Amino acid sequence: xxxxxxxxxxxxxxxxxxxxxxxxxxxxxxxxxxxxxxxxxxxxxxxxxxxxxxxxxxxxxxxxxxxxxxxxxxxxxxxxxxxxxxxxxxxxxxxxxxxxxxxxxxxxxxxxxxxxxxxxxxxxxxxxxxxxxxxxxxxxxxxxxxxxxxxxxxxxxxxxx
Amino acid sequence: xxxxxxxxxxxxxxxxxxxxxxxxxxxxxxxxxxxxxxxxxxxxxxxxxxxxxxxxxxxxxxxxxxxxxxxxxxxxxxxxxxxxxxxxxxxxxxxxxxxxxxxxxxxxxxxxxxxxxxxxxxxxxxxxxxxxxxxxxxxxxxxxxxxxxxxxxxxxxxxxxxxxxxxxx
Numbered sequence: 426x427x428x429x430x431x432x433x434x435x436x437x438x439x440x441x442x443x444x445x446x447x448x449x450x451x452x453x454x455x456x457x458x459x460x461x462x463x464x465x466x467x468x469x470x471x472x473x474x475x476x477x478x479x480x481x482x483x484x485x486x487x488x489x490x491x492x493x494x495x496x497x498x499x500x501x502x503x504x505x506x507x508x509x510x511x512x513x514x515x516x517x518x519x520x521x522x523x524x525x526x527x528x529x530x531x532x533x534x535x536x537x538x539x540x541x542x543x544x545x546x547x548x549x550x551x552x553x554x555x556x557x558x559x560x561x562x563x564x565x566x567x568x569x570x571x572x573x574x575x576x577x578x579x580x581x582x583x584x585x586x
Numbered sequence: 587x588x589x590x591x592x593x594x595x596x597x598x599x600x601x602x603x604x605x606x607x608x609x610x611x612x613x614x615x616x617x618x619x620x621x622x623x624x625x626x627x628x629x630x631x632x633x634x635x636x637x638x639x640x641x642x643x644x645x646x647x648x649x650x651x652x653x654x655x656x657x658x659x660x661x662x663x664x665x666x667x668x669x670x671x672x673x674x675x676x677x678x679x680x681x682x683x684x685x686x687x688x689x690x691x692x693x694x695x696x697x698x699x700x701x702x703x704x705x706x707x708x709x710x711x712x713x714x715x716x717x718x719x720x721x722x723x724x725x726x727x728x729x730x731x732x733x734x735x736x737x738x739x740x741x742x743x744x745x746x747x748x749x750x751x752x753x754x755x
Binding site for chain 1: 597601602604605607608609611612613615616617618619620625626628629630631632633636640681682683684686690693741743
């Protein structure tokens, strides 16, 4: 399921504080999964300390936002500023789907204009970060893929009889 | 008898300072990226510099944030200034604005600078100002003889606003 969350930046809170809120939301969501070590998500995002707030302060996460994609998880987070930030109704609870998070989670960043070069360099620090176009929907979970696989196998068996 | 009430949004100078400090630093990062100047140090010092600019706006002492580009041949150009204007006690119905679309169009016209160009940031004050970590006395380059272009208002809040001026040789 595709979900969207909004975070308010300035004037409600500074870009640095908004980046921390975003980091906490992603950590709380993904680290509900038993395969994601506590603190690992924040450690990945720490590679963007300073650049993350600059993306927010420059309004580069307002329209497209970042997109977290994992099996059964497709979450867009937009960070709004100026008057738009005052109207944001935030839901900072962990996003459903995080409990089954896998080590294949990826955060996709949108084009950031003048900051593209710095962003492209920063995402090389982790395989969990990307500037590629995010998939339009979440990949199916393994259990769903397994179920589909079983159906195909049965069909093949039927052909053999 | 009919009673009516009006909801008046309460925005303090803290909100305005937070907004303007973010827009100024965000614009500086975008300018450096556009010019091809390494902005690693801006990112590294982000929290410290944002806190300083925000505090100086809160106390009403900040008049200008300047960004100077120092080229390897000694030329200091271009220079960008973010003048800050205050509106007294605050205008309750004034909105928080940031004209980033116009800034993007403005940046698209900038020419890159030679490789090896570095930047320096300066703040100017209208009198007493609090001491902030990482900031100390310094002397700015002169803008005498440089061509000046004004962007107009870049961002505004109920208590203050900032613009952008651009100086080039």
